Amino acid sequence: MAQSEVSSRGGVANGHAKSHGEAGTRCIALIGPYLSGKTSLLEAILARTGAIPRAGSVTAQTSVGDGSPEAREHGMSVSLNVADTTFLGDSFTFLDCPGSVEFQHEGCAALTVCDAAVVVCEADVRRVPALQIIMKQLEDRGIPHFLFLNKIDETTVPLRDLIPMLQPASTRPLVLRQIPIWENGAVNGFVDLASERAFVYRVDAPSEIVELPATMSEREQQARFQMLEQLADHDDELMEQLLSDVPTSRDRVFTDLTQEFRDGVICPVFLGSAKDQHGIFRLLKALRHEVPDVATTAQRLGIGDAASAAHVFKTLHTQHGGKLSVARVLKGEFADGTVVTGPDGSDRIAGVFSMRGEEAVKRGAASAGDTVAFGRLESVQTGQTIGADRIAGAQVASSVAPEAVFAVGLGLKDRKDEVKLTAALAKLQEEDPSLVVESNGDTHQMLLLGQGEMHLRVTLERLQRKYGIAVERQQRQIPYKETIRVATQVRGRHKKQSGGHGQFGDVVLEISPLPRGTGFAFTEKITGGVVPRQFIPSVEIGVKDYLQHGPLGFPVVDVAVTLLDGSYHSVDSSDMAFRQAARLGMDEGLPRCTPVLLEPVMAVNITVPNEATARVNGIISQRRGQILGFDSREGWTGWDVVQAQMPASEMEGLIVDLRSATSGVGTYTARFDHMAELTGRLADQVLAHQRSVAA
Known part of the structure; x- marks a missing residue:
């Protein structure tokens, strides 16, 4: 008779040491490529832990995450979502990070303070370049991370073939923790290699423990031995046991999995389907027992001997509550009325709030581990570390906003909104440091720059919704001379x-x-x-x-x-x-x-996976660009940096072509290099347009 997974929820049922709530709320980032299912995973976690009655749907616009009008309108995550829950007595905060390359910067700042991350990815080799970008961020910051292969029920590639295909995305070994059980060409369960137990999925319910199918016994033994071999690379005693054919206890396996995960030398891989809530319980068990606590994270971030510290990773300007600074408390306690000090001065906290989606709910004091929003810290900016003291403490190294790759001109429909526009854009920039506002002295045009067309479209939608300012999008004018x-x-x-x-x-x-x-x-x-x-x-x-x-x-x-x-x-x-x-x-x-027209020429560095380099060379040539050379991208396996010069007039939409040619991962940086003569048909077109404007 099948046994419900719920019956094994005790503290040491699977060889784990029981974790304790005294360690503080742990903070977990859900991160992954676009459309991998992160928001659906958050819904499944909240439903499985009882935080919400039932899982919402992104497509039905009923999810806790993606609650903003812009996210609902476009059917995608356009900002970071925060949600708290408890699981078996332990508290967790989940940060659902946008997957679109145009909004990934939203999650980058939040990754700094996380204890661990769950990288959500489809079982699709085409996702490797996008997955590599995410893995590299986590590896460079020393953040322990799991890989959750979502939509496992839809995969057609055998897992034994898929993992080697995905491995180039990670410099850490991908350690498979589960293997799927197939029935009639579909995945209907999994075998947990650490506990050597088999589970079958149940719709909207925990999986059930079943007898290991006889047909899978050999495959399970092979997969488990491979997992143990990977663990033994960092455990000499385990290696001796394997060489001597000495059975390895479950407790030993779980201990090694936990330690090597926390040390960041492996990336454990779990399977599941977020929309069906399959594989959620086993993932939660791993998070509960294996993720380090906030004290470990504070040590990793170099907080030192400070009595208190909280790192602000997001800023919000609400219509009625004013400015909110979303922060993770790393040490100490912060209460309503506490005077905090950052690099730019001191402020008094005007309210401590819990966040769930777009909603802020007032709560009591926040202690180490809590992720909260502090009210009206006017001098505090995103990326700064504050302390409950009169002297600014150590600053946690924060992420740097990516350089802008797309621009639009802004024209006001009503000139009297000019002052309001400047103030509103300043608030939007404070919320989103990847936005840039420029006023070009030659063209007398105000420009808004960001990470792509959708990024700027959402920004302008927020501008109108929150501040009532309507602007006309204009094509960027080129500063010819x-x-x-x-x-x-x-x-x-x-x-x-x-x-x-x-x-x-x-x-x-x-x-x-x-x-x-x-x-x-x-x-x-x-x-x-x-x-x-x-x-x-x-x-x-x-x-x-x-x-x-x-x-x-x-x-x-x-x-x-x-x-x-x-x-x-x-x-x-x-x-x-x-x-x-x-x-x-x-x-x-x-x-x-003999006057002659001059056009600005940009020095461009284009970063792409090397299998796309030839396609990118064609894009450069089509845009009157000149290729200067190639380099391997330092610290990145399988990536190139193409150096080129390109007229500024040809930069319009370049990022769109690059992303199209590179499965969404290509990018570039550009700097003004020199002015060059422009003659012939193109010059005639520019001069004709200039005469029509002046007429």
């Missing part, structure tokens, strides 16, 4: 008589080209006082006035202007008259210097 090819001399003369004192200024200017990138130079060779000294600065100002808008309609660069000669009137000459004379001279002379 112009220069000259030949030199000339020209006289500029301004004479005007209108009763009383008139206006008189007379200058002779030499205009000549400079080497590319030099900028602008002004000199004078006046002798005999033909232009009085006090008026020479006004001549330079007049020249600069004109250079802001040359004959082609763009700022003029790489030009030298020399004041050679001129004349003045003792009464009618003035600063304004000489400034105007210089403008007139430039207006007449510059069109004679």
Whole structure:
């Protein structure tokens, strides 16, 4: 007769040492590639632990996570979700991190404070590049992590073939903890290799223990021996037992699994299906018994001897509650009214709140391990560590926001919203440090930059929902410039008589080209006082006035202007008259210097898996780019960095093409490099557009 898994919930039923709630609430990140099922896993965990009556659905818009209107609208996680629950007397906080590459930065800051992570991934080899990015983050930070192979009921690849395919994503050995039981071509259960027990799945209920199928006995022994061999790589005594054919006790196996997981030398692999709540209980048991406590995490983060410390990993601006700083308490206690100090000053906590999705609920004091939101800490920013003291303590190293790869121009529908827009964007940037707001001095355009088209679309939706500001999306304007090819001399003369004192200024200017990138130079060779000294600065100002808008309609660069000669009137000459004379001279002379259009060229470093490098080379060529060289990506197996130069006008949508060619994982950084001449059909198109705008 089948035995329910629930009956084995005692503290040492499977060889584990019982954990204790006194260790504090443990914090677990759920992280993985887009559409891997992280939010569904969170729902399954909350339902299985009794935190919610039944698991919600992302597609039905009933999940605890993805509760914001933007997440509901787009059917995807667009921000970090926080939820608390208890399991067998132990407290847990789960952080559901967005999987889309455009929103992954939301979870990066939160990973810092987690005790462990569950990497959720489909049993699909095409997920390896995206999985590698996530694994690398965890490995670099020393965060213990499990791999949960979700949707195991949908896989068609044998697990013995799948694990070697996924292994390149991890520098730690993937240690298979379970093998599936197949029946009629479908997975209907699993064998736990540590406890040597077989389980069959039950719909919306815990799995049941059954006799190990006779047909699986040999496979189970092979898989278990392979698991023990991997553990023995870090345990000489276990290696001796294996070589001597000495049976290994379950307690020994669980002890090794726990220690090697906490040491970060292995990545245990579990199986399941989040939407059917299969494999959830065994995963929770592993989290309860094997995840280190907050004291271990505080030590890993280098908190030192501080009496109290909390690390802020997210900031929220609510419509009615003001600013909330979401933080994990690493040491000490923080209560309502506690004065806390960070790098930028001190504030008094105005309320301590528990978070579940978008909802903040007031609670009592927070102690080590708790993940809470502190109210109205105006001087505290995301990524800072605070302490309940008057002196700022040690700062935990936080993640750096990724560089922006997509931009849109912002145009206000109502000009009176300009001040409101600036304040609202500042709050959105505080909530999301990966957003960048720029005002281009050449194009006079406000730009919003972020991680992709969807990222910026969601940001603008939040802007309108939370702050009531509607903006018009504009195409990013390219800051073209112009220069000259030949030199000339020209006289500029301004004479005007209108009763009383008139206006008189007379200058002779030499205009000549400079080497590319030099900028602008002004000199004078006046002798005999033909232009009085006090008026020479006004001549330079007049020249600069004109250079802001040359004959082609763009700022003029790489030009030298020399004041050679001129004349003045003792009464009618003035600063304004000489400034105007210089403008007139430039207006007449510059069109004679063969003006030419210049376009900005960017230095671009494109990072891609090496199997996609050839496709990326084609993208660069199609965008008038020039490939300069290749390098292996330092610290990354199987990745390349392609160095190239590309016109700024061709950067529009580059990230879309890169992600399309690399299963969503390609990215780039870009810096201005130089200005280059643009001629022919493309130049004609730019000039025609500029004339239409000016008309």
